Amino acid sequence: MASVNARVLLLFVVSALSCFAVVSSQSFEIDYKNDCFLKDGRPFRYISGSIHYNRIPSYYWKDRLLKMFMAGLNAIQIYVPWNYHETVQNQYNFKGDRDLEHFLQLANDIGLLVILRPGPYICAEWEMGGLPAWLLKKKDILLRTMDADYIAAVDRWMGELLPRIKPFLYQNGGPIITVQVENEYGSYFACDFNYLRHLMKLFRSHLGEEVVLFTTDGAGLGYLKCGTLQGLYATVDFGPGGNVTSQFMVQRHAEPNGPLVNSEFYTGWLDHWGEAHSIVNKDVIVKSLNEILLHGANVNLYMFIGGTNFGYWNGANSPFASQPTSYDYDSPLSEAGDLTEKYFAIRDVIKMFKDVPQGPVPPSTPKFSYGAVQMKKLQTVSSALDLISFSGPVKSIFPLTFIDLDQNFGFILYRTLLPKDYINPTPLSSPLNGIHDRAYITLDGVPAGILERDKILSINITGKAGGQLDILVENMGRINYGKYINDFKGLVSNLTLGADILTGWNIYTLNIDEVIGRGLLNKAEELNHRSVAPANLTSPAFYRGSFEIPSGIPDLPQDTYIQFPEWRKGQVWINGFNLGRYWPARGPQITLYVPAHILSTSAPNNVTVLELERSPCEYGPCVVEFVSTPILNATVPHSTKHKHLYVKDFV
Numbered sequence: 026m027a028s029v030n031a032r033v034l035l036l037f038v039v040s041a042l043s044c045f046a047v048v049s050s051q052s053f054e055i056d057y058k059n060d061c062f063l064k065d066g067r068p069f070r071y072i073s074g075s076i077h078y079n080r081i082p083s084y085y086w087k088d089r090l091l092k093m094f095m096a097g098l099n100a101i102q103i104y105v106p107w108n109y110h111e112t113v114q115n116q117y118n119f120k121g122d123r124d125l126e127h128f129l130q131l132a133n134d135i136g137l138l139v140i141l142r143p144g145p146y147i148c149a150e151w152e153m154g155g156l157p158a159w160l161l162k163k164k165d166i167l168l169r170t171m172d173a174d175y176i177a178a179v180d181r182w183m184g185e186l187l188p189r190i191k192p193f194l195y196q197n198g199g200p201i202i203t204v205q206v207e208n209e210y211g212s213y214f215a216c217d218f219n220y221l222r223h224l225m226k227l228f229r230s231h232l233g234e235e236v237v238l239f240t241t242d243g244a245g246l247g248y249l250k251c252g253t254l255q256g257l258y259a260t261v262d263f264g265p266g267g268n269v270t271s272q273f274m275v276q277r278h279a280e281p282n283g284p285l286v287n288s289e290f291y292t293g294w295l296d297h298w299g300e301a302h303s304i305v306n307k308d309v310i311v312k313s314l315n316e317i318l319l320h321g322a323n324v325n326l327y328m329f330i331g332g333t334n335f336g337y338w339n340g341a342n343s344p345f346a347s348q349p350t351s352y353d354y355d356s357p358l359s360e361a362g363d364l365t366e367k368y369f370a371i372r373d374v375i376k377m378f379k380d381v382p383q384g385p386v387p388p389s390t391p392k393f394s395y396g397a398v399q400m401k402k403l404q405t406v407s408s409a410l411d412l413i414s415f416s417g418p419v420k421s422i423f424p425l426t427f428i429d430l431d432q433n434f435g436f437i438l439y440r441t442l443l444p445k446d447y448i449n450p451t452p453l454s455s456p457l458n459g460i461h462d463r464a465y466i467t468l469d470g471v472p473a474g475i476l477e478r479d480k481i482l483s484i485n486i487t488g489k490a491g492g493q494l495d496i497l498v499e500n501m502g503r504i505n506y507g508k509y510i511n512d513f514k515g516l517v518s519n520l521t522l523g524a525d526i527l528t529g530w531n532i533y534t535l536n537i538d539e540v541i542g543r544g545l546l547n548k549a550e551e552l553n554h555r556s557v558a559p560a561n562l563t564s565p566a567f568y569r570g571s572f573e574i575p576s577g578i579p580d581l582p583q584d585t586y587i588q589f590p591e592w593r594k595g596q597v598w599i600n601g602f603n604l605g606r607y608w609p610a611r612g613p614q615i616t617l618y619v620p621a622h623i624l625s626t627s628a629p630n631n632v633t634v635l636e637l638e639r640s641p642c643e644y645g646p647c648v649v650e651f652v653s654t655p656i657l658n659a660t661v662p663h664s665t666k667h668k669h670l671y672v673k674d675f676v
């Protein structure tokens with residue numbers, strides 16, 4: 026350790042001398058002679074943390090950034106999710122929670138440098154790894170390659186994004202010191218060097234020759250092979266607990282000289298529905314972080330704050346397992362921005378290597394339990410189609426996918442009639458595993474069962490000719506990593522009933538978010554108790570309740586968490602804001618984070634729930650509850666036909 030310290034010290038002295046001449050304007054570059062970055066001509070090392078502005082309401086950006094600054098970080102690392110800004114092709118959105126320039130300005134004002142990772146692919150456990158679903162309009166598109174249509178879309182997007190970025194480059198007076206090209210490209214099968222080369226030229230043409238461009242790959246020689254390119258500085262990523270020296274030797278293989286950089290040092294890990302909540306022990310992090318810093322290396326802590334996959338933005342892995350709404354990640358700052366023991370442990374490590382800002386760390390935001398809210402049934406999805414399907418049904422002999430129908434997210438209802446009598450239990454099945462991703466099935470309004478991608482491929486039904494079969498299909502988030510990122514949603518192959526291929530579909534695209542946002546969903550249905558079917562399920566339906574913020578208590582509204590006692594799986598909105606998916610029947614996430622700014626003190630707050638499996642309202646009183654502490658670690662054991670061993674080594 027002593028020799029490492031001496032070497033670092035020597036390095037700083039030498040570089041300080043050798044670089045003394047070039048200091049008049051802002052510059053950021055790589056010093057290959059002295060194995061370091063140079064900022065304004067002086068040796069510089071960053072200790073950075075990842076934050077995803079797209080997972081935090083803009084209302085809280087400043088609070089989170091300030092806490093990162095107070096931890097002693099001198100930089101942050103951010104992704105730009107393409108599909109968040111160009112959700113509809115050629116319509117760019119940089120407003121409100123998508124105001125990237127405002128976020129960069131805040132970071133700059135607080136004194137944090139920025140390591141920018143604009144993709145186009147970002148992985149990040151984000152829907153389709155940040156790629157817009159509309160790219161799949163070309164059915165056989167080869168994503169992340171020189172595919173002409175993919176490249177044309179990338180060029181247009183970068184032509185929109187990068188000119189906005191340019192004024193924020195460090196050499197132009199802004200906070201951005203380095204820019205990553207693509208993301209762990211060495212983990213992707215395509216290995217298209219022309220594609221990486223194209224991106225390098227594209228970035229250079231928009232951002233200029235000066236900016237440091239880099240790549241990140243797993244710390245294994247196999248990953249560097251297809252992930253690195255001459256002209257892009259190669260960095261690696263690895264988590265705590267391993268051999269820091271040997272992992273940096275992998276980077277040295279690609280970059281014999283220049284700064285050591287771990288671009289993703291994992292402070293926690295991701296979750297999947299139905300699996301145990303990931304926890305990474307802080308002592309292991311402290312030990313490895315200390316070693317990394319003793320190596321004189323630059324490091325980015327992934328994540329420093331994870332945040333939330335609001336709405337439909339979560340990604341998924343393959344074999345199909347989607348990520349929950351919370352992206353807490355067991356990070357040093359919790360999903361809600363709260364300080365943790367891990368935060369202070371990391372700050373203590375950083376303190377040994379550089380000054381951390383004096384003064385109090387901004388406190389965790391207070392949380393409030395607003396209590397139980399009585400819920401009331403509105404309509405079933407099937408009975409509300411006139412209201413929630415703006416365009417009405419599309420007729421098709423065989424099923425069409427979400428993309429065919431120009432709906433990227435949420436739910437689509439497929440309706441057909443039984444072609445004949447099925448007196449005996451007959452398998453309704455998706456022989457080609459074509460339910461993407463979960464289907465809630467009713468026959469003549471009575472729940473008949475659930476099909477699930479990679480898990481439940483067949484259920485038995487009985488029915489009469491002409492019986493109305495409704496299949497509500499949920500898109501649970503597109504695969505964000507690996508070979509299968511071309512993830513089509515809906516019924517992507519035929520359904521069979523016994524030996525018959527079902528045909529003659531009426532397919533309803535659904536505008537649920539618009540309808541809820543505009544407060545149009547308000548017709549209450551007579552509750553008919555005992556409507557729980559033999560399958561022990563209830564038809565997918567909407568429920569609503571409202572609550573008021575109590576008066577006479579100072580500083581309300583405050584953040585809170587919502588939980589769903591006796592509910593099973595669905596989607597929830599508060600005042601039209603889509604909070605995300607709940608699935609306590611599987612876990613590990615039980616509570617959903619509710620940021621204070623979506624709550625109102627001047628009108629009743631409206632909670633709308635779309636319960637897909639089984640609502641407690643059908644057999645008694647039903648409530649949702651607002652509580653002051655999160656529960657993210659309660660996995661419910663469930664039986665699945667095939668137990669998949671899910672392997673994913675890098676984010």
Ligand SMILES: *[C@@H]1O[C@H](CO)[C@@H](O)[C@H](O)[C@H]1NC(C)=O
Binds near residue numbers: 268270271
């Ligand atoms: C870590 O790796 C280095 C380089 O391969 C090796 O010299 C060293 O012995 C390893 N340390 C441990 C504790 O295994």
Ligand SMILES: *[C@@H]1O[C@H](CO)[C@@H](O)[C@H](O)[C@H]1NC(C)=O
Binds near residue numbers: 450452483484
């Ligand atoms: C469907 O019914 C058949 C015959 O009655 C039975 O053998 C099979 O196990 C059933 N399948 C399921 C998924 O219940």
Ligand SMILES: *[C@@H]1O[C@H](CO)[C@@H](O)[C@H](O)[C@H]1NC(C)=O
Binds near residue numbers: 517
């Ligand atoms: C559905 O079945 C028809 C008839 O066999 C076939 O032509 C069509 O390609 C199938 N569709 C899908 C998506 O598999």
Ligand SMILES: *[C@@H]1O[C@H](CO)[C@@H](O)[C@H](O)[C@H]1NC(C)=O
Binds near residue numbers: 561
């Ligand atoms: C139906 O579900 C409820 C709530 O999940 C459970 O308590 C009950 O035992 C189930 N009934 C059957 C017949 O499976």
Ligand SMILES: *[C@@H]1O[C@H](CO)[C@@H](O)[C@H](O)[C@H]1NC(C)=O
Binds near residue numbers: 571
């Ligand atoms: C909740 O819904 C009611 C009735 O539709 C409406 O008057 C009220 O403004 C809504 N509350 C909020 C905060 O939007």
Ligand SMILES: *[C@@H]1O[C@H](CO)[C@@H](O)[C@H](O)[C@H]1NC(C)=O
Binds near residue numbers: 658659
């Ligand atoms: C979940 O986390 C809480 C708080 O850290 C802990 O008290 C509890 O034991 C954990 N539960 C499980 C099932 O791990």
